[in-house]
Amino acid sequence: MPHCVIEHSNSIGADELLKAVFSGALKTGLFEPDGSDIKVRALGYESYMTGPSKADFVHVAVRILSGRSPRQRSELSGSVFNEIASLGYRDLSITVEIVDMDRDSYRKGI
Numbered sequence: 001m002p003h004c005v006i007e008h009s010n011s012i013g014a015d016e017l018l019k020a021v022f023s024g025a026l027k028t029g030l031f032e033p034d035g036s037d038i039k040v041r042a043l044g045y046e047s048y049m050t051g052p053s054k055a056d057f058v059h060v061a062v063r064i065l066s067g068r069s070p071r072q073r074s075e076l077s078g079s080v081f082n083e084i085a086s087l088g089y090r091d092l093s094i095t096v097e098i099v100d101m102d103r104d105s106y107r108k109g110i
Helices: 014-027 070-085
Strands: 003-009 039-045 056-065 092-101
Touching: 003 014, 014 039, 014 056, 014 070, 056 070, 070 092
Parallel strands: 003 039, 056 092
Antiparallel strands: 003 056
16 A cells, blocks of 8 residues: 556656656655555546646556545655656646555455
8 A cells, every 4th residue: 555546648758647646655764665565657648638738747646545634645645746747847747646555344265
């Protein structure tokens, strides 16, 4: 945990976004020190609208099991946001949301 799902305009490179989001999650210290529990995937979009013009965007949904404090959730979103912002894209809309998954109903199998 977490599951980080990146949605982005196709003009933004997925590989660098994957690395930035992974790094942002890892830097919080909320997960395994080697990052083995951090899962990141990206979905690029060719067709989208961002208001009246077509501007580049990145939206990250970080799905975590319920129970983290508001401060931990804020630190996580801030760290992921800052890593994406540090990539240096201009005129890029960046949004990050933390989504709590219900601990009682979540299932995982390997």
